Amino acid sequence: MNTVEDDTGKRYLLLKHSDSASLVRDPETGNECYVQNDRLEPVDGESPLETAARSVGDPVVTLLTAVHDEEALGLLIELADRGPLGVRTLLDAYEFCESDLHGRLTVLAAAGLLEETEIAGERGYQVTDTCEIALESIRPTVASTGETDDAN
Numbered sequence: 001m002n003t004v005e006d007d008t009g010k011r012y013l014l015l016k017h018s019d020s021a022s023l024v025r026d027p028e029t030g031n032e033c034y035v036q037n038d039r040l041e042p043v044d045g046e047s048p049l050e051t052a053a054r055s056v057g058d059p060v061v062t063l064l065t066a067v068h069d070e071e072a073l074g075l076l077i078e079l080a081d082r083g084p085l086g087v088r089t090l091l092d093a094y095e096f097c098e099s100d101l102h103g104r105l106t107v108l109a110a111a112g113l114l115e116e117t118e119i120a121g122e123r124g125y126q127v128t129d130t131c132e133i134a135l136e137s138i139r140p141t142v143a144s145t146g147e148t149d150d151a152n
Contacts, residue, residue, distance in 0.1 A: 003043040003051040006035055013048055014040075027054045063134035066111030072104050076113060076127060080135050084126035086119040 002014045004024060012024035012035070021034040043051075053061065067073045075094070079085060085093075090101055105125055108114040113131040117124050127135070 001048040003046045003048050004040045005043050007039045011043060011051055011054070013051055027052050030055070057137065059130045059134035060137050062111055062113065062130055066108060066113055072108065075104060076108065076131055077135065079114065079125060080127045080132060084117050084119055084124050086122045086124040088122060
């Protein structure tokens, strides 16, 4: 399988190549169609797996590639649910030593999932819009009845 691009710049996964047309799949929609070969060019430097990953939104890709364990994910969820929190509150509420917390906060901020803020005159952190979008994409919504919406 290879990555190809049509004359409009749209990227596809090449599934089958014939003399006049090729069967391609749109990684964003999953739709397959035939495109004339003279409209397709191979894409150098992008693997088919990278092309397939384009079906996932950028905020979710950022979340998936930056969060390496359940504690980091839980930290983001807590900050999203509880609002911005000061570093002292984070140290008191969760089982992190100062250096571990600092390391996690630094990695998540560098990925664009957290941003530093000021809480009661002290350093704190809050989730970014990118993080909010990613978490909304992966978490079930809770209806007023308390049931989860499995459609997400």
